Amino acid sequence: MKHPLLPGGLTALDAASVLARWLLGGLFIYMGCRKALHPDLFLKLLREYQLTENPLALNSIAIAVPWVEVFCGLLLLAGIAVRGTALLLAGMLAAFTAVVFHRALGVQAAQAIPFCAVRFDCGCGGGPEFICAKLPENIGMFLLAVWLLAGRGRAFCAFYAWPARSG
């Protein structure tokens, strides 16, 4: 139902979807910038995951992840290639959440503490966090990305689908 107070005859759901898109875009820009401004610190945190010993691969991840996050955040804010960007972010979030969860299990086992007492800097951009706060945060962002992937958040888009499709 269209809301009389919303511009352009948007429904409340449309408006909420656009806000969700901007929120997700803003979060990724913020977290990406935090890492991109200190890639050395991000590289150190990344090393803790022991994903690879290969310096080229590790450095490439440390270079790529922050700026790709910023890039995707900008696309979401502008409304460009929204569903493709949302799919990419959902994939990245799923992978990040899996490795953070795995590391949290390792920390829990090594320190013999309750799972929710596990706290470390996952390199996500927000500094040291309790795992039981970090996981719901990631799942929330993942669900937002899936919501956008399902076709929400079309209002105020520069190029919702890109490359532009005919018909």
Next chain:
Amino acid sequence: MIDNSAQAQPATHACGCPSGKIVLEAVVVGALGLAFAFLANQLSPRGLNPARNYSPGGGKAGVVPPPAPAASRSSGGANVPASAPSPAALLAQRLEAKGLHLVERPEAEKLFHDPRLQQNAILFIDARDEDHYQAGHIPGAFEFYPYYPEKYLAAVLTPCQFAEQIVVYCTGGECEDSESAALFLRDAAGVPGGKLFVYGGGMTEWEAAGLPVESGPRNSGNLRNPGP
């Protein structure tokens, strides 16, 4: 207001997986994102060199952050057997394997009070980043953060060549920047390894012992705990 150009395109197949066009869009976004990333890294003054090994020491032995004091102590150090070597002994072994030497606080303190320090025959090198260095370093220590060696090498190379002993330190504990800096100075800058020493306790231990700390630039004279 609402872009309906893609309204006819279903977001997902009946199986719930994204349609091919959306996957293609994601691939294009990913490829452009990667190009953007490497370009931005190239232009950024804090950019990384993809080909450099920033951890020539091969990384630390463990991947687990230091245990929370109360929890781990009450559990008796869950996975650490009583006979396990101390962290300092492990660090010493690791450094020896790379041809470096460990110094502990009494020796570092002795070198700090040695008159040869004033003649630059003994050098202290701080391998932490600029923010930490400015906040407080061992008085007279040179700054050499191994992630951006080009920025600091010109200032430290000549003193290193003339020094008899060089003590490199970082924060202490799990920090490996002192090791990386020492290895860089030896392997890339040609400083003889025999005169490089790593102070394992680092700045955390130094400050905790109430030893002098200088803030701001090198030889700024802003001292805490100046001592007798």
